Amino acid sequence: MKVSAQLEAFQRRLGHSFADVRHLLRAVTHPSMASPHRDDNQRLEFLGDRVLGLTIAEALLTADPGAAEGTLAPRYNALVRRETCAEVARQIDLGEVMKLGRSEMKSGGRRKDALLADAMEAVIAAVYLDAGFETARDTVLALWGARVTTVAKDARDAKSALQEWAQARGEPPPVYTEVARSGPDHQPDFTIEARLANGETARATARAKRQAEQAAAAALLEKVSP
Known part of the structure; x- marks a missing residue:
């Protein structure tokens, strides 16, 4: 399947080259662009949320083996919340490749935290489906980077x-x-x-x-x- 130069560049920013780019295309398709011939990213978002959650939970346990659950939980919440996912999405210019309907385009959808966060989770799921959990985990850890080790010890909002x-x-x-x-x-x-x-x-x-x-x-x- 032929891939646009824009999606090729995005894959480089993401750090994963898709064997089946259809996973990526679905991940960046907002429901406002869905059709009988084009699936949107809602189901992938559901899956990606779980892949992200397991990855971050495992990473936090590894980073601080002695931390109690009461300490880990707020750190976890800080790393998987909508604002953080949207921040990571902006880091790789995910908004640039999102496929949005006219109304979302006009209302600034490419900049909205909610849409960016959902698409980020969908992209994580797309990597998981394309290459398995280890690759998805490595992608998340690379994108989240130092956030995992520098998240505040008391990350309560x-x-x-x-x-x-x-x-x-x-x-x-x-x-x-x-x-x-x-x-x-x-x-x-x-x-x-x-x-x-x-x-x-x-x-x-x-x-x-x-x-x-x-x-x-x-x-x-x-x-x-x-």
Whole structure:
């Protein structure tokens, strides 16, 4: 099967040359481009999530043989969450080769965390189907790189850490409020304020509400922690 120069270049960035490029084509096809003659990447995403999870879990156990489950779990979550998968996808310019329908193209789909993360998991599954688990594992470890060994010892997300800080002092959970929204409708920036019952606040802006909330929580935690 003839492969475009764009997909050839992507395979080099990925670090895997497909024996059957149909796996890759399916992995980069968003549901908005599916048809009776073209499968989308949703089933591959489901499989890739499991391959990624096993790879990261094994890598964390190897990297820190003495770590307890309570320490490993937040590290694991930090490495497999949507934002990290999207970050890795951008690292290899996955968005450039994604096949999207017109509506997703117009709404900036190539830059959306959700679409990039789903496609990244689908690509991992495609490597697994093309060459087996060991190759898929090696591909994941190469792409995730130093993230596995440098993930924070306490990788709890900032919102959880801030809530625990408040609860330890007998305070109710922090409140998150959207105080501003700017930019185009298809790609807005959200400004979120995190507020504690004691009156302390912090704000942060990001492309996604969840990211803005996490950033605001991190800023507030830094502000109130000694």
